[in-house]
Amino acid sequence: RCTDGPSFQSPTQAPVTLRARGATTLALEPAGQVDPVRLYEAEARVSIVGDGSVAVNGPLNFTPGFYLAAPPTIDGDLSDWGDRGTLKLRDQWKVLGQAEWNGDADLHATVRLRWDRQNLYLGIDVTDNEHLQDGVQLAQGDYLVVATAGAGKATRGGRVLVLALAEEKPKTAGDLTRGLVFAAKQTEIGVTYEAAIPFATLGLAKVTEGSMVP
Numbered sequence: 659r660c661t662d663g664p665s666f667q668s669p670t671q672a673p674v675t676l677r678a679r680g681a682t683t684l685a686l687e688p689a690g691q692v693d694p695v696r697l698y699e700a701e702a703r704v705s706i707v708g709d710g711s712v713a714v715n716g717p718l719n720f721t722p723g724f725y726l727a728a729p730p731t732i733d734g735d736l737s738d739w740g741d742r743g744t745l746k747l748r749d750q751w752k753v754l755g756q757a758e759w760n761g762d763a764d765l766h767a768t769v770r771l772r773w774d775r776q777n778l779y780l781g782i783d784v785t786d787n788e789h790l791q792d793g794v795q796l797a798q799g800d801y802l803v804v805a806t807a808g809a810g811k812a813t814r815g816g817r818v819l820v821l822a823l824a825e826e827k828p829k830t831a832g833d834l835t836r837g838l839v840f841a842a843k844q845t846e847i848g849v850t851y852e853a854a855i856p857f858a859t860l861g862l863a864k865v866t867e868g869s870m871v872p
Contacts, residue, residue, distance in 0.1 A: 664698075725773060733841050777854040780804065782802060805817070818833055
């Protein structure tokens with residue numbers, strides 16, 4: 659269960675057989691809408707036949723990200739990414755400019771996340787009816803921000819990466835540019851952004867499934 663988030667559709671429990679140091683995966687489907695970029699507090703209770711139960715607590719999120727056996731070519735072309743694990747950022751995720759937003763044709767984005775042992779890969783397809791960026795002051799034009807949450811639940815102490823496209827040239831700024839590989843392309847309906855961020859830059863020396871960015 660999520661102690662501060664959505665409930666799950668039935669069934670929410672299943673019998674499993676595990677060997678010593680074994681592992682298994684149980685698929686649970688959230689009931690209702692979840693925030694894909696939020697960390698929830700989750701609790702899993704494991705009942706051992708004839709020997710009571712134990713509760714395990716930890717963070718849980720619903721951001722889809724998949725392991726890659728071979729890294730993508732960072733060239734701003736997302737046609738080789740496919741549609742698996744897409745995250746749609748639409749009206750419910752607006753932070754700035756809500757009063758001026760005029761629907762999906764005005765502004766929305768599709769985000770894909772992938773990873774291997776070295777990098778976190780971002781593939782972001784932005785629909786924007788008017789892309790404005792002069793490259794001088796990135797924050798005064800259209801740009802993307804990738805941010806880490808920082809310690810605990812607060813965003814204080816987090817780090818940011820700014821990605822932009824100005825006059826067909828990729829521009830970057832922020833705390834996470836070391837070792838970054840980044841490309842962007844303007845399309846007929848917006849801009850595509852593609853980036854590889856080293857996990858070492860994100861503060862992770864070793865990465866496995868379930869690793870958390872500090």
